[in-house]
Amino acid sequence: MRIFNSNLEYGLLAKLFHWVTFLILIAQVPFGFYLVGLEFSDERIELENIHILIGITIFYITLFRLIWKFMNPSPTSTINAFKGQVLIAKLNHFLLYLSILMITTSGILKKLFMGESLNFLFFNYGFKKDNFILADAFYQVHIYANYILIALVTLHILAVIAHHVLFKDKILKKIT
Numbered sequence: 001m002r003i004f005n006s007n008l009e010y011g012l013l014a015k016l017f018h019w020v021t022f023l024i025l026i027a028q029v030p031f032g033f034y035l036v037g038l039e040f041s042d043e044r045i046e047l048e049n050i051h052i053l054i055g056i057t058i059f060y061i062t063l064f065r066l067i068w069k070f071m072n073p074s075p076t077s078t079i080n081a082f083k084g085q086v087l088i089a090k091l092n093h094f095l096l097y098l099s100i101l102m103i104t105t106s107g108i109l110k111k112l113f114m115g116e117s118l119n120f121l122f123f124n125y126g127f128k129k130d131n132f133i134l135a136d137a138f139y140q141v142h143i144y145a146n147y148i149l150i151a152l153v154t155l156h157i158l159a160v161i162a163h164h165v166l167f168k169d170k171i172l173k174k175i176t
């Protein structure tokens with residue numbers, strides 16, 4: 001299997017980025033909602049640290065994925081069932097990337113504005129001064145960006161089903 005994308009299908013690295021991100025996100029989103037429902041305890045702090053570690057990992061994966069995408073363009077569309085279809089697909093993909101980056105950066109900024117030091121895997125970093133108003137604002141962004149991501153992923157999956165069932169275009173082959 002080729003590591004680079006071709007005109008017809010994604011290469012090995014793009015496929016890995018896509019499916020690893022998918023597997024992490026289907027665990028991380030419900031994990032986040034579960035976490036906030038817990039009583040304050042050592043266990044909750046421990047689980048929050050795991051949530052943050054996974055979140056930082058997905059942040060780096062998305063950055064590497066975007067760098068890879070710019071170096072190595074995605075396959076072109078195989079079918080054009082209606083006008084503007086390619087544009088809608090590109091918009092969906094762009095917003096998916098944007099929502100993941102919004103979730104991760106807002107989570108990071110929330111913790112930093114709380115005045116806490118954060119483990120960025122390769123280094124630790126913290127702001128000198130806290131700002132609880134901004135910390136709360138970024139936490140709101142964190143929550144709403146999660147709802148946006150859920151809506152976008154739902155549309156994304158419905159589009160794949162439409163391609164298979166209505167347009168008879170086996171689009172999944174491009175990424176599996």
Ligand code: HEM
Nearest residue numbers: 021022025069074089093096097153157160171172174175
């Ligand atoms: C957390 C869930 C998911 C996210 C965030 C996600 C994100 C993305 C993104 C950003 C792309 C565009 C890749 C690029 O060209 O840069 C893409 C492509 C694609 N994804 Fe997903 N995806 C998810 C789940 C799924 C699932 C469950 C399926 C299958 C049912 C799927 C099938 C596809 C297919 C077929 C493409 C290629 C579309 C095309 O070339 O027009 N994805 N995905």
Ligand code: HEM
Nearest residue numbers: 028029032033035036052055056058103104107108143146
């Ligand atoms: C794509 C990655 C991430 C996803 C999908 C995600 C998802 C979530 C969700 C759904 C919640 C629950 C929100 C609510 O209903 O109140 C949450 C809470 C939270 N997230 Fe994330 N998150 C991610 C990354 C991060 C990162 C990178 C950080 C910080 C560095 C972070 C820090 C937090 C914190 C501090 C909470 C509140 C936990 C608590 O109050 O105990 N998250 N996250």
